[in-house]
Amino acid sequence: MNEVLFARANEILDKATYSAAVFSQYDQKSVDRIVENVYKAGFDNRVKLAKMAHEETGIGVWEHKVLKNTIGSLLVYESIKEEKTVGLISHNEVTGISEIAQPLGPILAVTPVTNPTSTVLYKILICLKTRNPIIISPHRSSIKCCEEAVRICYEAAINADAPDDCIQILSGGSREVTNMLMSSPKIALIIATGGTGLVKAAYSSGNPAIGVGPGNVPVFIDESADITYAIKSIISSKTFDNGTICSSEQAIIVDKKINKAVKEEFERQSCYFLTPEEIKKVEAVAIIPDTSNMNPLIVGQSVKKIAEKAGISVPEGTKILLAELTGIGKGYPLSNEILAPILAFYDAEDTNTAIKLCIDLNYLNGIGHSACIYANDEKRIMDFSLLMNAGRIVVNTPTSQGAVGGTYNLLPPSLTLGCGTGGKNITTENITAKHLINIQRVCRRRMNEKWFNTNPSILFDEKIDAQTFSKEYNKNF
Amino acid sequence: MVTIEYDKEKNKTSLLFDGRMDTLTSQEAKVKIDNHFLELFKDFKDRQNIDHDVIFDLRDVSFVSSMFLRLCVEYSQKIQDGKFSIINTDPFVKKTFKISGLDEKLNLI
Numbered sequence: 297m298n299e300v301l302f303a304r305a306n307e308i309l310d311k312a313t314y315s316a317a318v319f320s321q322y323d324q325k326s327v328d329r330i331v332e333n334v335y336k337a338g339f340d341n342r343v344k345l346a347k348m349a350h351e352e353t354g355i356g357v358w359e360h361k362v363l364k365n366t367i368g369s370l371l372v373y374e375s376i377k378e379e380k381t382v383g384l385i386s387h388n389e390v391t392g393i394s395e396i397a398q399p400l401g402p403i404l405a406v407t408p409v410t411n412p413t414s415t416v417l418y419k420i421l422i423c424l425k426t427r428n429p430i431i432i433s434p435h436r437s438s439i440k441c442c443e444e445a446v447r448i449c450y451e452a453a454i455n456a457d458a459p460d461d462c463i464q465i466l467s468g469g470s471r472e473v474t475n476m477l478m479s480s481p482k483i484a485l486i487i488a489t490g491g492t493g494l495v496k497a498a499y500s501s502g503n504p505a506i507g508v509g510p511g512n513v514p515v516f517i518d519e520s521a522d523i524t525y526a527i528k529s530i531i532s533s534k535t536f537d538n539g540t541i542c543s544s545e546q547a548i549i550v551d552k553k554i555n556k557a558v559k560e561e562f563e564r565q566s567c568y569f570l571t572p573e574e575i576k577k578v579e580a581v582a583i584i585p586d587t588s589n590m591n592p593l594i595v596g597q598s599v600k601k602i603a604e605k606a607g608i609s610v611p612e613g614t615k616i617l618l619a620e621l622t623g624i625g626k627g628y629p630l631s632n633e634i635l636a637p638i639l640a641f642y643d644a645e646d647t648n649t650a651i652k653l654c655i656d657l658n659y660l661n662g663i664g665h666s667a668c669i670y671a672n673d674e675k676r677i678m679d680f681s682l683l684m685n686a687g688r689i690v691v692n693t694p695t696s697q698g699a700v701g702g703t704y705n706l707l708p709p710s711l712t713l714g715c716g717t718g719g720k721n722i723t724t725e726n727i728t729a730k731h732l733i734n735i736q737r738v739c740r741r742r743m744n745e746k747w748f749n750t751n752p753s754i755l756f757d758e759k760i761d762a763q764t765f766s767k768e769y770n771k772n773f
Numbered sequence: 774m775v776t777i778e779y780d781k782e783k784n785k786t787s788l789l790f791d792g793r794m795d796t797l798t799s800q801e802a803k804v805k806i807d808n809h810f811l812e813l814f815k816d817f818k819d820r821q822n823i824d825h826d827v828i829f830d831l832r833d834v835s836f837v838s839s840m841f842l843r844l845c846v847e848y849s850q851k852i853q854d855g856k857f858s859i860i861n862t863d864p865f866v867k868k869t870f871k872i873s874g875l876d877e878k879l880n881l882i
Contacts (some may be wrong), residue, residue, distance in 0.1 A: 313872075313873055313874055314839050314842050314873050314875075315839060316873075317869045317870065317871075317872035317873035317874075317875075318837065318838055318839050318842070318869065318873075320868065320869060321836050321865065321866075321869055322874055401872070457795075459838065460796070460838055460839035461835065461839060482874075539789065539845070557786075588872070605856075728798055
């Protein structure tokens, strides 16, 4: 079986290499026509693909997956459609520098089970916009819906005269086959969106990689916040597709001054605070004890299903389960990332303690990802932001949708969120088309007069120190 | 699209392509070239390692598609080593072959 898959993987790699060669000849107009056609096809099939993804994975809410598919197609397209990604993209007469965009080559895109079709649509669009053939490697539990998304996009691409094999998919590959693809010299870049193991494998492959793994998003509600609004916003985010977006809220931290009001508001808006006994029961089904990783069986499940699995009874219509905790990390399983409608809740002595809790949560497997603050005090917002290690600190915004961008703010819409060096990424930005081009710079001669007006012989005199040389160098005659 | 020049004495076929060798024109060219070789070698479809010089002259070609690359690969595989070559590519097309990794295999001159 593996031999067949290895042969198929090699065939896909060869085809992608030829496709990259052919694609390199395309001009901006042809590329834009292809991207437009593909986005339209993806958008037109958003409902079908959402239902397929929901049915196949058993995760999330299909209506919310429609919205994700809309972000992955329409909003991504709108954000990149005017971008120059082919040939000469800029020229500065003063500096004499021109920038030329070149494609990278075949891109291996590993997609997650939580956002399968939306991630496929988004990655296809940003790859085609940059003339890079894409090979999709879907999560094993979302093969059918991803294959359908690929089929739809490829047909639309070919109808717009895209090169053959510009979009391919390798389904059902074992870990060995995926690793072979990742380490192939024919792959120019890996964009891996998924679990920690996958992201580590991508970075260990020897090929350049953008790997985005887990987050552990702390949400600080400051005393200056509008509490009713904040809770409504948090619920709209954490229940979105049953909390499957990696930027969804994981823990709520409040100053004790507003603790009572926040708790009452959560309850008023149909959320449920677990008792200490119930917390133990939910821990048992939500977290795998050996690894402290979330249990895949509860990912993207509704409160009702989670409660059933945990053997607890919660009021009908409960939107989110809240677990009031006193610690973080070992001994407090629910302080880890859980992509389901479960939130940790912390009552802090004062603002400083609250922010320190946020720092600890941020550093508990979520470094570089996202954080959130609800406040109407600009100084507090900046103080908090300076202390977080997060690519995105969203303010008064649902984090699921806010970090992804394109709806509640002007961040580029993206289903792969850079986490900076903390997350072992080279960028903290939302990954989009601009990250998938090599920019060549044509550097024309522009003399640095200060350099040429400085007498170079003084450099060889050991008595000349930095201050003296600087004076000479910066002399304005 | 393609002009075929056969030199019986030298046992050589030169194929002069012109224009954009997109999917459609490459398919049409393939039919024409296949017919030429079937006239020369009745068992052409089943044979490999044919002792015959084949030159793809791309002096007037401005674009090559995946189909054209496959056509080049297919013919290079049928022809004895060293007897298949691609000549006169413009720099744009040469780079395309370079990126495809086929330049050496196809004896790009």
